[in-house]
Amino acid sequence: MKSTTRGTLAAVITCVAAAAAAAASATPAAAIGTVPVPVPLDGVEKSLNVELPTIGGEIPLPTPGAPEGPRFAEGRLLPERAVPQLPVAAGLPGVGLRAPLPEVLGDDFNHLSLDAPASDLRTIGPGLALDAPLTAPNPDRFGMPDLQPPQAGVVTPVLQAEPGADLGLGTGL
Helix, strand or coil: CCHHHHHHHHHHHHHHHHHHHHHHHHCCCHHHHHEEEEEHHHHHHHHHHHCCCEEEEEEEEEEEEECCCCCCCCCCCCCCCCCCEEEEEEEEEEEEEEECCCCCCCCCCCEEEECCCCEEEEEEEEEEECCCCCCCCCCHCCEEEEEEECCEEECEEEEEECCCCCCECCCCC
């Protein structure tokens, strides 16, 4: 094998190995559920020489899902769920707060902490169900459809969440 061929092959293998290592260590954007949002108060704390609260939050990233398509229903001219519902998975924003307290409750309770982590939120958007003013072909009437009142309905949206929070008192939280 020529030296240029060996060099090219080594370069290709090195690039493939580097790309595989980067892909293994990097987290894809779709896998990240929340984005942390810190509130920087360190400069104010150091300039005033006082202990200030530590505040941070989490903003969830919504991820749309695949809608469930229309389904055929016997006896209907149009399929069920003519306008399908769109599922979206996201979360409720989270917050973390650590604040100093005056020592009113004694030496053991000089800090307050509140943790409300981002919680999962599942939603399904509204949908629409329609049916035409005609029925399926009727064999008793030589294949002519019967008349019926038109039907329209709204499929209600769904919202599911389980938020939670922890409140604590202690020393140096």
